[in-house]
Amino acid sequence: MRRLPSLIALRFFEETARHMSFNRAAAALCVTQGAVSRQIKLLEESLGTKLFERDHKGIRLTQAGLELLPCLTEAFDTIERGFRQITVVKGRRRLVVAVPPTFATQWFSPRLGSLAVELPDVELSIRTEPSADCHCQIRFARHALPDTHSELLMMERHVLVGAPQLLGRPLDALLDSMPALHVLHNDARLELWPNWLAKAGLPARYSENGIEFSTLEQAIRAASKGAGLAIVDRNMIVEELTSGTLAQFSDIEVAGPFGYWLDVAQGHAALEYVQAFGGWLRDEVLKMR
Secondary structure (H helix, E strand, O other): OOOOOOHHHHHHHHHHHHHHHHHHHHHHHHOOOHHHHHHHHHHHHOOOOOEEEEEOOEEEEOOOHHHHHHHHHHHHHHHHHHHHHHHOOOOOEEEEEEEOOOHHHHHHHHHHHHHHHHOOOOOEEEEEEOOOOOEEEEEEEEOOOOOOEEEEEEEEEHHHHHHEOOOOHHHHHHHHHHOOEEEEEEEOOOOOHHHHHHHHOOOOOOOOOHHHHHHHHHHHHHHHHHEEEEEHHHHHHHHHHHHHOOOEOOOOOOEEEEEEEEEEOOOOOOHHHHHHHHHHHHHHHHOOO
16 A cells, blocks of 8 residues: 555645745635645645745745655646546546636635536636646736737726724724735735725825735735725625625725736637636626626
8 A cells, every 4th residue: 555645735735836835826726825834734744844944035945845846746747647638538628727816716716616517527727827728818907918819807896995893993093093905016016005095085195104915815814804904806805795804994996907807819719618618707707796
């Protein structure tokens, strides 16, 4: 009998090592960051050695991690090739989709059950970055791509949110006392706060200080824990608002200028299951209106 650690833990390690990020690995695997951390910890305990070094700059592989990674990558590549051969023979179709990390976690993952019903004979492979074998991608951007079938799925709808226990306090007092939680895009702050404050007729000084996050998901989590107030896309927090883990503090809403686009390469646009996926996406967006 083979003596192997958990295959789930091995898979989570390989994904984390490829991205060098627990957040991006969690998004790619459609699980929480906590789930990834727990599996890595179990694997390290099983091996009796650390696989990652962690500090304020992020994570990096230890010597043991560097030795383990290529072996695992080769093994998983072999498994994937064998699985593809069998599913192709049986007539299953494989749809490879690239989606941004926050979109994957906040919007896409909760709807995967509906997608499985809509496309029961399609094997779905979700990536957080486009690759050569991608059939289509969902892209966070302002404009359509040339030479590609680009379709705007939804525009961002920015609202002011925070922890529900803060409700009832005057808005100006909250804005004065709570940090503004900012989201970065290409290492620069998105203009979420200035645009929202301008529409609300409130002083721009409320956006001058605060805390910056590399992803919208991080800002959402921080806001729900009471770390500050955030201007976030309402499309991405439907579950949080419904469950009460986040509260909206104003009816003011700012649309755009960014949105989520469905891009399909010309060579894949005619595929029936790619078209079916696009139809499912449009239906899910319409349900939100």
